[in-house]
Amino acid sequence: MRPNQLTGYGIVVGLAGTGDDSLQYATEGMKGVVSRFGLTLPQGINPALKNAAAVLVTADLPAFSKPGQRLDITVSALGKAKSLRGGTLILTPLRGADNEIYAMAQGNLAVGGLGVSGADGSQVSVNIPSAGRIPGGATVERAVATGFDTAPTLTFNLAEADLTTALRVADGINRAFGDRRARAMDAVSVTIDAIPGAEDRILMMGMIENIEISPAEAPAKVIVNARTGTVVINGAVRIHPAAVAHGKLTVSVNESPRIVQPAPFSRGETAQEESSSISIDEQKKPMVNFKGGASLADIVKAVNAIGASPADMVAILEALKQAGAMKAELVVL
Numbered sequence: 001m002r003p004n005q006l007t008g009y010g011i012v013v014g015l016a017g018t019g020d021d022s023l024q025y026a027t028e029g030m031k032g033v034v035s036r037f038g039l040t041l042p043q044g045i046n047p048a049l050k051n052a053a054a055v056l057v058t059a060d061l062p063a064f065s066k067p068g069q070r071l072d073i074t075v076s077a078l079g080k081a082k083s084l085r086g087g088t089l090i091l092t093p094l095r096g097a098d099n100e101i102y103a104m105a106q107g108n109l110a111v112g113g114l115g116v117s118g119a120d121g122s123q124v125s126v127n128i129p130s131a132g133r134i135p136g137g138a139t140v141e142r143a144v145a146t147g148f149d150t151a152p153t154l155t156f157n158l159a160e161a162d163l164t165t166a167l168r169v170a171d172g173i174n175r176a177f178g179d180r181r182a183r184a185m186d187a188v189s190v191t192i193d194a195i196p197g198a199e200d201r202i203l204m205m206g207m208i209e210n211i212e213i214s215p216a217e218a219p220a221k222v223i224v225n226a227r228t229g230t231v232v233i234n235g236a237v238r239i240h241p242a243a244v245a246h247g248k249l250t251v252s253v254n255e256s257p258r259i260v261q262p263a264p265f266s267r268g269e270t271a272q273e274e275s276s277s278i279s280i281d282e283q284k285k286p287m288v289n290f291k292g293g294a295s296l297a298d299i300v301k302a303v304n305a306i307g308a309s310p311a312d313m314v315a316i317l318e319a320l321k322q323a324g325a326m327k328a329e330l331v332v333l
Contacts, residue, residue, distance in 0.1 A: 001063040008057040010092030018083040019053040029054050053081035057105050070136035073105050083129035085111040105138035149198035153191050161187040164216035172213045220328035224314050231313050242325035
């Protein structure tokens with residue numbers, strides 16, 4: 001029960017001089033459009049399509065979609081068109097990964113962006129005027145076979161892999177139906193034996209969707225974004241006994257050169273006398289003792305007591321991990 005991506009190549013017409021002009025693939029696309037109506041552009045003629053643009057059309061085909069249903073589509077300029085505002089998409093087939101046509105798209109674009117340019121080359125743009133949407137702009141022409149009513153088994157795939165959660169899902173289904181129809185195959189998949197027939201399967205799936213279980217607790221993780229200094233610690237992280245001291249050593253070197261002039265009529269030369277000043281400032285921070293089993297609140301309280309910045313916190317957490325005092329997975333983004 002998953003969506004399928006659809007893509008198509010089409011032409012948008014009716015633009016106010018903001019199209020692709022003489023772009024080659026826009027011209028070839030327009031030749032294909034007019035050929036459907038029995039028209040043929042003469043050889044060597046450039047139509048100069050300022051009011052038309054070549055576009056890519058994308059859509060998602062939901063699971064169990066049936067012919068006649070409507071899909072929302074996104075239309076994006078492919079070439080040098082400045083704006084699609086006011087344009088109309090000409091009938092465009094939408095194909096799946098198997099190159100088969102699953103929907104047909106056509107309609108008037110709704111463009112949220114605005115682009116204005118002056119004769120001196122100045123431009124003002126609001127949002128993105130070269131892309132737009134057509135709500136309900138495509139009609140499904142072919143359904144995707146899912147095998148929902150004929151496959152011998154149905155399989156649930158968990159959004160997040162976890163062995164404990166998969167086992168609890170299978171046990172919950174078996175308790176609800178009083179048999180052993182569900183089996184956890186791995187950390188993601190739970191396979192269910194199902195009797196043939198769409199009506200019975202829909203009834204079974206409806207009952208399964210309303211079964212409540214308690215998912216397994218997330219593993220202990222510390223997420224560190226070294227670029228932004230963001231640190232996220234989940235509630236499963238625990239600290240073993242450890243002592244932490246963190247301080248800063250600041251060294252400042254100031255250069256103040258001085259110009260020395262010779263005495264009058266001494267035939268001396270002007271010279272530069274160097275003058276340097278070095279200072280060292282060490283901030284002393286107290287040592288904080290982590291008791292065994294310290295929770296997330298204890299960690300935050302201790303780090304705040306040290307006065308550590310996000311960058312300092314990254315160094316502290318890495319040191320705790322290396323010392324074996326933090327039993328958690330450290331993920332650095």
